[in-house]
Amino acid sequence: MRMSQLYAPTLKEDPADAEIASHRLLLRAGMIRKTASGVYTFLPLGYRVLSKIEGIVREEMDATGAQEIMMPALQPAELWHESGRWDDYGPELMRLVDRHDHGFCLGPTHEELITALVRNELRSYKQLPCSLYQIQVKFRDEIRPRFGLLRSREFIMKDAYSFHADQASLQKTYDDMSVAYGNICERCGLEYRPVEADSGQIGGKVTTEFMALAEAGEAELVYCTCGYAANTEAGACLARPTCYEVPALEKISTPGVHTIEELAQFLDIPESSTVKALSGRGDDGVLTVMFVPGDHELNEIKAGRAVPGFALLTDEEMEAAGLHKGSMGPVGLPEGTRVVADASLQAVPQWVVGANEDGFHYVGARLGEDFKVDTWDDLCIVKPGDSCPDCGLPLEGARGIEVSQVFQLGDKYSVAMGATFADENGEEKPFIMGCYGVGVSRTLAAVVEQHNDEHGIMWPLSVAPAHVCVIPLTVGDELVQPAAERVARELAALGLEVVIDDRDERAGVKFADADLIGWPLQIVVGKRGLAEGNVEVKLRRTGEKKSVPLATLAEMMTFARRNAKKSKAGVGTFDMLFA
Amino acid sequence: MRMSQLYAPTLKEDPADAEIASHRLLLRAGMIRKTASGVYTFLPLGYRVLSKIEGIVREEMDATGAQEIMMPALQPAELWHESGRWDDYGPELMRLVDRHDHGFCLGPTHEELITALVRNELRSYKQLPCSLYQIQVKFRDEIRPRFGLLRSREFIMKDAYSFHADQASLQKTYDDMSVAYGNICERCGLEYRPVEADSGQIGGKVTTEFMALAEAGEAELVYCTCGYAANTEAGACLARPTCYEVPALEKISTPGVHTIEELAQFLDIPESSTVKALSGRGDDGVLTVMFVPGDHELNEIKAGRAVPGFALLTDEEMEAAGLHKGSMGPVGLPEGTRVVADASLQAVPQWVVGANEDGFHYVGARLGEDFKVDTWDDLCIVKPGDSCPDCGLPLEGARGIEVSQVFQLGDKYSVAMGATFADENGEEKPFIMGCYGVGVSRTLAAVVEQHNDEHGIMWPLSVAPAHVCVIPLTVGDELVQPAAERVARELAALGLEVVIDDRDERAGVKFADADLIGWPLQIVVGKRGLAEGNVEVKLRRTGEKKSVPLATLAEMMTFARRNAKKSKAGVGTFDMLFA
Structure with missing residues (x-):
């Protein structure tokens, strides 16, 4: 390939609407x-x-x-x-x-x-x-x-x-x-994790997503050193709520407190010591209140499994049902209300909850004495710090891009x-x-997303658009140009995919484009080096440079190439050249 | 590939709605x-x-x-x-x-x-x-x-x-x-011809179609031994009208004669001695009658070029314009009618044409004396027998499938x-x-379409789904099965694409499927042959069979393979085996 003929219009500026690295760089690199x-x-x-x-x-x-x-x-x-x-x-x-x-x-x-x-x-x-x-x-x-x-x-x-x-x-x-x-x-x-997932519209029950770890990913996942990993939308949640113990049930005035955050601040306790309530109705029409640890969110898919057809009430529906938004609790709910709670709360003997009265909450609401729970279930979106369902250790969190999925x-x-x-x-x-x-x-x-830096893309060898870019510093020079062409031919003969930047451009432009496009290896052919029989070899991934005698270049590349084939990913295996 | 695992459901019967060979056979061969x-x-x-x-x-x-x-x-x-x-x-x-x-x-x-x-x-x-x-x-x-x-x-x-x-x-x-x-x-x-064509909706003027010759093709084309070829819709037409000479202009009664065919029969002259008339109007609204040799059809694209916007009149419009469908001619047309004629008619001094009067025609209507032509142009759809525009020899006709086209x-x-x-x-x-x-x-x-017979498809080597099908006559036989597997392995090692029909089916079923699918070469491994150290090699294209010693099979195939690479098309190059 010749850069002079290649249709790869690179852009100097970041495109306006490109929010993440892959979008920005794929556009910029043409x-x-x-x-x-x-x-x-x-x-x-x-x-x-x-x-x-x-x-x-x-x-x-x-x-x-x-x-x-x-x-x-x-x-x-x-x-x-x-x-x-x-x-x-x-x-x-x-x-x-x-x-x-x-x-x-x-x-x-x-x-x-x-x-x-x-x-x-x-x-x-x-x-x-x-x-x-x-x-x-x-x-x-x-x-x-x-x-x-x-x-x-x-x-x-x-x-x-x-x-x-x-x-x-x-x-x-x-x-x-x-x-x-x-x-x-x-x-x-790709650095990736296979994770437990939800099958969504496709159907079926057993399914695994393959997540490429990346900050730009739309999915949140949790994982454990034991090997367990799950999409937070799908993973089992073992929350770790804490107990705020007081001598007895106490109703306290909490003026202006409507959220868990406000409640925890008001009482100066962690959010994990509070209990969050959400009201809804299932397909059977029964008024249902679900309780989850204050530092967790209800997973609506799980809620729908616990109570088929469970849908949250609107503010109007809550009022009509006699519920008090912002101060709901299990004590004193309307007659016949179904109470469902996250299984982790079984371990919390006293709950900090709403008092079903505007501006009031309870502390020390005793499970089994002051109120009862009809059903215990896994109701929460799992998050980092929860216990691993396989080994019990705290889970780590990460973001990921779902690149593939298998379904039964x-x-x-x-x-x-x-x-x-x-x-x-x-x-x-x-x-x-x-x-x-x-x-x-x-x-x-x-x-x-996983292979870029401030200069551009850094393709793994296995998927790079070409392996090597040969850059003659001065096109048309009677020494440099033929030498660069010869290097390109020799490397191509080894089975490497070679591009030569034969454009009549300044060296700076060529270097910037080579880094932006992300050829794994750059070989710079210049007058000064040639005078001593050398070219400069640059590894895109690390930026390392090395002066290499023309006479040994092919041999070194053969070695690196052989090594690249052994590595599945072929990421950075040209590193050999710098060992 | 193993036929036992391959998803290639073959059909014994011809599908009902498949009218042509490729449709029928591609369905039947799975x-x-x-x-x-x-x-x-x-x-x-x-x-x-x-x-x-x-x-x-x-x-x-x-x-x-x-x-x-x-x-x-x-x-x-x-x-x-x-x-x-x-x-x-x-x-x-x-x-x-x-x-x-x-x-x-x-x-x-x-x-x-x-x-x-x-x-x-x-x-x-x-x-x-x-x-x-x-x-x-x-x-x-x-x-x-x-x-x-x-x-x-x-x-x-x-x-x-x-x-x-x-x-x-x-x-x-x-x-x-x-x-x-x-x-x-x-x-x-493919046997093909590049032909002059029309650019249609794509636009541009210079264009060539590549036609694969086939009876099932939708396009008609003409070609000449000199190399000229054209789509009949686009090609220049040099018709060869003949002249029916009589001593003087004569109006004859032609009761019941409405078509060229009837007129030629009535006068007992060839259709090429009559002149066909078609009426219409251009964008300018001028009443226009076009004349072409009786044995040719008007090409409406050409007509539109000769008179921009030319559109044929309906029967009602003809009547309103004072024209007589079935007996139009250049003598006695309504005042102001534009007369356009195919250039080939310049060579015909006397025309056999309608008399612009129901039930009457003229013979001996003399060009330049009895009537005048305003414009001469190329108006006809070219057909076999017309003169080649490049060398003048009569054109041959064929049907073709337009497989590709280039446009300026x-x-x-x-x-x-x-x-x-x-x-x-x-x-x-x-x-x-x-x-x-x-x-x-x-x-x-x-x-x-070009490569089939009554048994099925006969793929050229270059595009065959695999090169060779190895057919063990008795699956599970302790001699036959391993021998067939060995043959398949050896040929695959030569770089050939090999399928083995390891299905537990009767030999007849396997032979029929192999012919239907159209593997270029079949190698039949049976007990009797093996006893003498032989397998049977069958060339799909010709049906030729040959007993080949197992020991020399690989050598023969290498020879045929090398030869196949030399031939661009790779059609029938396994013929070598039968030389």
């Missing part, structure tokens, strides 16, 4: 361009990185025995009606009608399509298990697209679907896919859509299914 | 499945072929210096308004609105997007020429999708766009692309969308553009 809100074009360098990630994904999928196919982006509405998701999916599903007024959507995922594809054609248990995958453009009409490739409306995904005769077979493929997903993260140079779907789609096979006894049974998604363009953004 | 009308899924074998064609296209594009990018499928309506095509494109453009009510279309082509992409970023003549391409899914809402992948609504295309400072630079890239397109056809094993767009989009660059004098000028499309999924179908 790798992507915005076509519409949440809709991007990959320019040549961005496309090269994307292709490399796709290549890694493809290799890992093939290694699991999955077979590559390609389904259409256009999906007939009928199939989504069959599964029930045409109505359930909401406005994120992009819908259109064709010229004959038939309804279609642009696939955000392909469970319906693949189930319709295999029904009637996968007929016997002998053909199972069967895994099919595709790498394809997907559509999701995000209400507020932002963060560049992280939350876009048109994006590249690898999605795989597996069909099984029984749960054991699904578990095996699920485990194989999980290994493959870990490999994909590692080979792309069970028979949700096969039952809804009548997709069955004949088992050993000739009996028709619904398929047990799994599905497995990798956000390919998301992974690209995640790599940049 | 390579594609219909998801909706004109919308298909590629199953594993179909996807392998598609990927190989994409690989060939990519190599040929890269060789021209074009750079691969990926633009989105979603295209904002505003860009299409800028070019004027939002209104011009018609119902084939699939349109939708997002949740914020912004208009989008699903790209059938990307001239607007790429022009918007480079404007403001390709700024200087120094950056030109620049060619960008993508391989991507495209959408076109065909009113009547049919013929499987040949006329579908979602399909795979490679589209490239080039930007130039001047026409000479465009011409060079156009020529390079034309060479690449020829290479692509050849390497896919000129400045149509750059002017409409304000895409300019600064030339050597710092002056802003619009880009001169070219665009170049390959129907990738269409090419796949075209290959099947």
Whole structure:
């Protein structure tokens, strides 16, 4: 590649609406361009990185025995009606009608399509298990697209679907896919954690998200040195509430206190010594108050599991029900109120709670004596400092980008859509299914989030748009230019991907662009060095520079290259050159 | 690959709605499945072929210096308004609105997007020429999708766009692309012809279509041994009318004669000795009658060029204008009628034409004496037997599938969308553009149209889903099975793509599937042969079979393989084995 011909328009200034590093740097390095809100074009360098990630994904999928196919982006509405998701999916599903007024959507995922594809054609248990995958453009009409490739409306995904005769077979493929997903993260140079997650609209119960750790990530997660990790939306919560003990139940005047923060300040106790109350009703219409430790938030998904259909009351509904917003407590609730509390509060004998009277709270409300709890359950959003459900140690917190997810779907789609096979006894049974998604363009953004500095991107070798950039300091010079061309040719002959910056630009411009684009290695060819038979080798990741004799350059690179192949991720393996 | 695990559900019966070979065989061989009308899924074998064609296209594009990018499928309506095509494109453009009510279309082509992409970023003549391409899914809402992948609504295309400072630079890239397109056809094993074509909705004047010759093709073309070829819709027409000479102008009664066919029969002369008349009006409203040789059809595109806006009259309009349908002629037309005639009729001194009176015709109507012609022009759809415009010999006719097309767009989009660059004098000028499309999924179908027989597909080696199928006659047999596995391993080690049919099926089923799917070579491993140390090698293309000693199999295959690499198309190069 020649920089003089490469279409990679770099930008000196940060684009106005780019809030995070990957968005900003991919734009500045001339790798992507915005076509519409949440809709991007990959320019040549961005496309090269994307292709490399796709290549890694493809290799890992093939290694699991999955077979590559390609389904259409256009999906007939009928199939989504069959599964029930045409109505359930909401406005994120992009819908259109064709010229004959038939309804279609642009696939955000392909469970319906693949189930319709295999029904009637996968007929016997002998053909199972069967895994099919595709790498394809997907559509999701995000209400507020932002963060560049992280939350876009048109994006590249690898999605795989597996069909099984029984749960054991699904578990095996699920485990194989999980290994493959870990490999994909590692080979792309991502620091990641597989975490317990919620399956959302896709369905199924068992699911794991693969999170690339990054401050810019939309997801919060907790993890433990023992290996446990979870999305805070999904993880079990073992909160550690504290007890504010007083000799007896005491009703205290708390004028102007409406929040937990105000209450804790008023009493000069930690928020974890207070108890937060939330009111709502379930599908059965019973007035319900839920109690969680004051320093925790109610997890509405868990609340809905504890009391099916649980929905919070509005201020008006609370008033109508005789509840007092800002001073609710378990003592003196209206007759027939269902009381549900987070299991961690079982360990707190005296609660600091509202007195169900405006401007008053109780301290020393004794569990079992002053009030009763109907149901104990896991109700909270887990947070750092809570106990690890596996080993009990306090959890650490981090933010992450969800780059991929594996799901055990069970028979949700096969039952809804009548997709069955004949088992050993000739009996028709619904398929047990799994599905497995990798956000390919998301992974690209995640790599940049983890590998950048103030100068630009620092691509891992495995996904870099090229391995080496050769920079002649003075283009047209009768010594420098041919020497640089020769170096480029020699390194290319070793199997390295080489770009030469043959633009007639100042050295400063070339250095800045090379750092911004993030070639893992720069080889600077200048007059002074050449006079002594040397070139300067610079490692992008560390900024280290070294003068290397032309005569030994190829040998050193061969060594570094061999070493790079051994390392899965290929991150920084050119470091060898500086050992 | 193992047939026991491969998802390739073959069908014994021809699908009902599959009218042509490629549609029928791709379905039967388990390579594609219909998801909706004109919308298909590629199953594993179909996807392998598609990927190989994409690989060939990519190599040929890269060789021209074009750079691969990926633009989105979603295209904002505003860009299409800028070019004027939002209104011009018609119902084939699939349109939708997002949740914020912004208009989008699903790209059938990307001239607007790429022009918007480079404007403001390709700024200087120094950056030109620049060619960008993508391989991507495209959408076109065909009113009547049919013929499987040949006329579908979602399909795979490679589209490239080039930007130039001047026409000479465009011409060079156009020529390079034309060479690449020829290479692509050849390497896919297609018999093809580059033909003069019409640019249609894309715009521009100079354009060439690459036609894969096939009876199932939608296009008609003419060609000459001298190398000339054209789409009949676009080609220049040199008709060869004949003259029916009589001593003097004679009005004859022709009761019941309304068509050229009836007139020729009535007079017992060839249709080429009659003259056909068609009436219409141009944008200027002037009544116009066009005359073409009786054995030719008027080309409405040409008619519109001769008389801008020319549109045929309805029966009512003809009557109102004082014309006589079925007996129009140049003698005695209403005052002020514009007479336009095909240039070939200049060589016919006496015409057989209508008398502008129901039930009467003239013979011997003398050009220049009995009537005059205002304008001579090329008006006809060319057909076989017409003269070649390059050498004058009679043209041959054929049908073809348009697999790709190259266009010189000129400045149509750059002017409409304000895409300019600064030339050597710092002056802003619009880009001169070219665009170049390959129907990738269409090419796949075209290959099947050219390479099939009554048993199934006969893939050229270069795009076959695998090179060799090893068929053990008795699965589980303690001699046959391991011998087959060993053969498969040995051939794979040579770099061949090998599939083994390890299904527990009758030999007849395996042979039929192997012929249907179309592996170029089959190696049959059976007990009887093994007893003598032999396997049977069958060439799919010819059906030839040969008993080959196991000991020399690898050597023979290496020889054939080496030879296959030398041949661009790789069609039938396993023939070596049978030399």
